[in-house]
Amino acid sequence: MTQGFDKDLTSIQEARRLIENCYSAQEKFLDFSQGQVDRICKAMADAAYQAAERLGCMATEETTFGIPQHKTLKNQLASRGVWESIKAVKTVGVIREDKTSGVVEIGWPMGVVAALSPSTNPTSTLIHNTLIAVKARNGIVNAPHPSSWRCCLEATRLMVDAGEAAGMPSGLVSCMSHISLPGTQELMRHEKTAVILATGGSDMVRAAHSMGKPAYGVGPGNVPCYVDRSADVKSAASLIVSSKAFDNSVICATEQAVVADRPIAAGLRAEMERLGACFVNPTQAAALSRVLFFPNGAINPRSVGQTPQTLASMADIRIPEATRIIVAPLSRVGKDEPLSAEKLTTVLGWYEVDGWQAGCDRCIELIRFGGRGHSLVIHAADEGVIMEFGLQKPVFRLLVNTMGTLGSVGITTGLMPALTLGSGGIGGAISGDNITTTHLLNVKRLAYPIKSPPAQAMVGAAMVQPVANDLDPAELKAIVRAVIEELVRHGEKT
Structure with a gap:
């Protein structure tokens, strides 16, 4: 604990520091190519996969929930399974181009992701959320449940070491170690937090949706x-x-x-x-x-x-x-x-x-x-x-x-591999999908013209009248002069 600080103040200060560091790192990450992003994500996925068994044992021991072998399987899904499902997704630069519609789509990150993970599936949710966030060039700060922060901190450490060795900016991925409700709230409401990923109980999901931020809240399922x-x-x-x-x-x-x-x-x-x-x-x-x-x-x-x-x-x-x-x-x-x-x-x-x-x-x-x-x-x-x-x-x-x-x-099944499962509008969530990297990716669109504008939409169009074939030359000159004067009045060159 920070010297002289109460636990809640320490947690709030940690949240602020991690968000600021993440924001700075994510600004640098904006210049990374698709190849660089993918190398970083693959390195993190491989590191998490190799540690899947150890992290599964840590999660069971720390929380007392579940079975280590089954948590291992979930960690393997969240690492290699998720990476295999998103590795071919384009997230940088031009991601789609439709010549027929004249629309070019450009991938753009949301920014800093605040991700809350549950004690029931702590390391697997954190691994999944980290990969889908970074693949879309976001930064992410993870906030684990108080009863699972040690295993989550270790999962983050492994992924950060692998990611930074592959060129990831320092601070892009992090995890809170001083957990408190005020600290988690500060993480979610911070001005530099762009989007919230909240996986857990109903109260936590409601809190995430009350922060005035875009939020993917994933609650209970009966x-x-x-x-x-x-x-x-x-x-x-x-x-x-x-x-x-x-x-x-x-x-x-x-x-x-x-x-x-x-x-x-x-x-x-x-x-x-x-x-x-x-x-x-x-x-x-x-x-x-x-x-x-x-x-x-x-x-x-x-x-x-x-x-x-x-x-x-x-x-x-x-x-x-x-x-x-x-x-x-x-x-x-x-x-x-x-x-x-x-x-x-x-x-x-x-x-x-x-x-x-x-x-x-x-x-x-x-x-x-x-x-x-x-x-x-x-x-x-x-x-x-x-x-x-x-x-x-x-x-x-x-x-x-x-x-x-x-x-x-x-x-x-053929559903998108994910540990964050949306319940849609009727379940109080923004999406009913299995949440993946495309949910954390904004898309800019270049739109080229494929049709000429209607004549009546053009400046001076109201002045133009149909010209009969037998129009008197003097009348024609008067009409042309009126059109020229109107164009000049609107600042057009003649």
């Missing part, structure tokens, strides 16, 4: 998983259990409740139980609810990213040692049923419905209870049902016959 009677039940069961168990369910697009079509519900439950899903009774579910949530409905952070065994011990209930996830049968959605909300841990809700229309209605209930605009998973073979869900659900990622966790971030 993701339903509908399993239709046409689904491959064994495949669905395997994907659901694996996805919910992945990194102990800290990815915001993890399945939060299964909505099972009644004809296949018993078979799906049996197969999930065979794979390690423990279905609890109402008394046990109530005990888990008290552990996962405070009376006001807020998530208990001690429950986040924990194994089923840890949760069972906290709730004083008994489950098999081999349990991979806990499943709670539910009948309602809303505040009076806390387990129907987003659960960033290894507990899954369970509903049974009769037919896809009823399944559709139940899924919409769940989405409206804390997951607007985010994601939905559907397991089905009936393309008509799949398309109906696509057309009717108020979400921007509909993942078909895959894992919610890995499908949403682009590991098992």
Whole structure:
């Protein structure tokens, strides 16, 4: 801590210093070529990829959330996976030219990015945000969650060392080490901050949107998983259990409740139980609810990213040692049923419905209870049902016959690889996309004329009258003289 400063003042001063340094470095970065930018980004991506396992272990140890091997996989996605997806994107100079429309597009950075990352996916989010920002010639100052600043600082150090060795200006990429709410607020509201990337809880996202800056806010997702009677039940069961168990369910697009079509519900439950899903009774579910949530409905952070065994011990209930996830049968959605909300841990809700229309209605209930605009998973073979869900659900990622966790971030699907997932206008966000470098790139446009201006738009046009073939020469001279006088009056040379 800085000598003589309170923690909040130290944090505010650090935010100001990092922003000023970043701003100066980004002005120098404006002169870099596409080749120079790409060499820097590749060097940073390679460094993060090589350290993916170590950073994953650090993140788990520091936060106590999740599973190191799964955090390693996310770090690998955020580094090499993201770089592979953006490396061919033009961001410098002329990026597109359309001879037909006469428009030439020129890439231009936004400036300094203030990026907030969550404790649930700390290093992977930071790596992703840093790469997409620098690829567009922005600078970035990262603000980690207070419980994950050490692993984030190390991830930043590795990327900075690699980037600067490749020619990156000093100060272009940095990370706060003195974390406080006033410091993070100063980072976001600073006059030289151009845009905010905010990935985390609802309160933090709302704060980001209140700063008077452009902001990509990415909040919670209460993701339903509908399993239709046409689904491959064994495949669905395997994907659901694996996805919910992945990194102990800290990815915001993890399945939060299964909505099972009644004809296949018993078979799906049996197969999930065979794979390690423990279905609890109402008394046990109530005990888990008290552990996962405070009376006001807020998530208990001690429950986040924990194994089923840890949760069972906290709730004083008994489950098999081999349990991979806990499943709670539910009948309602809303505040009076806390387990129907987003659960960033290894507990899954369970509903049974009769037919896809009823399944559709139940899924919409769940989405409206804390997951607007985010994601939905559907397991089905009936393309008509799949398309109906696509057309009717108020979400921007509909993942078909895959894992919610890995499908949403682009590991098992063709979606843009990303750790920052937009929820669109209905979810209080500016975009419903997987956020990538093009979201941090402004575009200037040179527009050449492709049509002549209408005659009536030209100066003096109102004076010109149609001339008949038999016009008297004297009258013609008078008209010409009047036109000349009008042009001279408007400063034109004759």
